[in-house]
Amino acid sequence: DAGVTQSPTHLIKTRGQQVTLRCSPKSGHDTVSWYQQALGQGPQFIFQYYEEEERQRGNFPDRFSGHQFPNYSSELNVNALLLGDSALYLCASSFLGGRGNEQFFGPGTRLTVL
């Protein structure tokens, strides 16, 4: 049973570019959450997708957008990249909307913006 998978593993972009990160949740999970983890910090909640809709959003600008597909996989898109967007982007999946449930994190995508 595969856990949460993310692609790509690493990514290097330049300022102003756009990036798409992908996540496949753990088998049986229906909810995907995205987090940004800057070096030395705890993960910060970006948004959560459930039933193909953005259910909750953290304090991130509209440059951050996402999508969930019918097979529960998800994408995170970031437009007009800034140097400060350099971070580890983590995808976490859970079941039943994640209400109070543990979340299973993927290995993350390390994004570097030059």
Added chain:
Amino acid sequence: GQQVMQIPQYQHVQEGEDFTTYCNSSTTLSNIQWYKQRPGGHPVFLIQLVKSGEVKKQKRLTFQFGEAKKNSSLHITATQTTDVGTYFCALGSSNTGKLIFGQGTTLQVKP
């Protein structure tokens, strides 16, 4: 919004010594989750505490939820080098899956 403060930020111990990290909130928490992140890795779920005064043990790890549900602690007895990593507490919403993470406590264990 709700926040959780975690102390200490760093802890260096000799192998065999005990270790404790504390998580505090100014508001009552519906539940608290603990995660461990190894260097270069991703957060891995350890446990969830829900009830006031709850104490749960996992081998050498003891997790506690305060009576007022405003604080929590993780205690490791007789640390080993495999305990190295950053331990995060996270506030979990009872309505959604949003997690609010503390800043984490990074544990270094000298062999």
